[in-house]
Amino acid sequence: MAPDPWFSTYDSTCQIAQEIAEKIQQRNQYERNGENTTKLTVTIRALLQKLKEKIALLKDLLLRAVATHQITQLEGDRRQNLLDDLVTRERLLLASFKNEGAEPDLTRSSLMTGGAKRGAPNPWLLEEPEETRGLGFDEIRQQQQKIIQEQDAGLDALSSIISRQKQMGQEIGNELDEQNEIIDDLANLVENTDEKLRTETRRVNLVDRKSTSCDLPKQNRSRNKSGFKNQRAS
Numbered sequence: 001m002a003p004d005p006w007f008s009t010y011d012s013t014c015q016i017a018q019e020i021a022e023k024i025q026q027r028n029q030y031e032r033n034g035e036n037t038t039k040l041t042v043t044i045r046a047l048l049q050k051l052k053e054k055i056a057l058l059k060d061l062l063l064r065a066v067a068t069h070q071i072t073q074l075e076g077d078r079r080q081n082l083l084d085d086l087v088t089r090e091r092l093l094l095a096s097f098k099n100e101g102a103e104p105d106l107t108r109s110s111l112m113t114g115g116a117k118r119g120a121p122n123p124w125l126l127e128e129p130e131e132t133r134g135l136g137f138d139e140i141r142q143q144q145q146k147i148i149q150e151q152d153a154g155l156d157a158l159s160s161i162i163s164r165q166k167q168m169g170q171e172i173g174n175e176l177d178e179q180n181e182i183i184d185d186l187a188n189l190v191e192n193t194d195e196k197l198r199t200e201t202r203r204v205n206l207v208d209r210k211s212t213s214c215d216l217p218k219q220n221r222s223r224n225k226s227g228f229k230n231q232r233a234s
Contacts, residue, residue, distance in 0.1 A: 013054040
């Protein structure tokens with residue numbers, strides 16, 4: 001796997017910051033001994049400018065990575081925290097260079113644990129987590145890459161679950177559409193059957209009325225014949 005350019009730049013920036021801390025301590029030692037510090041001062045000033053440029057580059061790389069979705073939002077936040085720590089270190093190193101702060105400690109543990117020398121504030125002000133204590137930059141980067149891979153795997157699993165749920169939702173929607181079509185067909189069938197029933201009922205009523213109309217003349221003729229017979233008999 002190709003090294004992440006952001007972490008490569010971050011590592012080199014941290015090395016520059018450590019070199020500045022060493023140079024400031026050396027300059028302060030020269031001043032206490034009454035030695036000439038002009039050359040060291042020029043070197044430190046150049047290194048501080050380089051540190052500033054490196055931090056600006058880190059900001060630009062981070063913005064691009066987040067904007068193009070090369071990293072997750074969580075990883076972006078983590079890198080922003082590392083970048084904020086570097087900015088704080090830059091300010092405190094600048095203050096130490098101007099003799100406004102404490103002399104920076106050179107050891108990595110002191111730089112990362114927030115300890116102070118002679119009771120004054122440590123310019124690094126970063127408490128190193130237990131899981132990274134004693135690890136080198138390459139090991140820390142590998143650990144962070146492993147965390148990113150685990151997060152990506154979790155996101156892939158979540159995406160798979162969401163896709164399955166979406167598919168289930170679509171299948172349920174299709175089933176509901178089919179059920180609605182069946183209900184519509186049943187409603188049309190009931191309506192047609194009801195219409196046929198009403199039509200047949202009207203026909204039965206019509207036939208019944210016609211039958212009744214035909215029976216009345218027959219009854220009248222029967223009564224007339226009976227009356228005629230009675231008259232002749234009398």
